[in-house]
Amino acid sequence: MSVWNVLWLIIVSFAFVAYLFLLFAIITDLFRNHQSSGWVKAIWVLFLFIFPLLTALIYLIVEGNGMAKRSAAAEKQSRSETDDYIKHTAGTNPATQIADAKKLLDAGTITDTEYQQLKAKALA
Incomplete structure (x- = not known):
């Protein structure tokens, strides 16, 4: 060929x-x-x-x-x-993300400002 x-x-x-x-x-x-x-x-x-x-x-x-x-x-x-x-x-809906962030805030792992940032990000 x-x-x-x-x-x-x-x-x-x-x-x-x-x-x-x-x-x-x-x-x-x-x-x-x-x-x-x-x-x-x-x-x-x-x-x-x-x-x-x-x-x-x-x-x-x-x-x-x-x-x-x-x-x-x-x-x-x-x-x-x-x-x-x-x-x-x-299972990453906004309510779950906010609830997880609240658990971290209650445990003292994150500060209130970090919680507010996570909450705003979840709601965006």
Whole structure:
């Protein structure tokens, strides 16, 4: 196998993997789009399998802005759910933080000003 054949194989493999990423991104966006009907989604998927590259390019042109907005909204929702889960699991709600700081104040571990700082931080 010559160097050019190896280089060509690398380029074609990269293009194929890039196309697969694009295909999965489009299919994910299709099912994330709640404004389109099921028939429209079915037509897009059908054309993605019949004319894959052309349909992918047309979809990016037609739905590119909506794709970005839906992706950002999904990321924001996912981050919010993760933060809520971490807060719930860790038990670090403001009331717990203030109660822990009050225990430290009562034990004499921290001063009143440090307690007020911790309380203000928990309520922020």
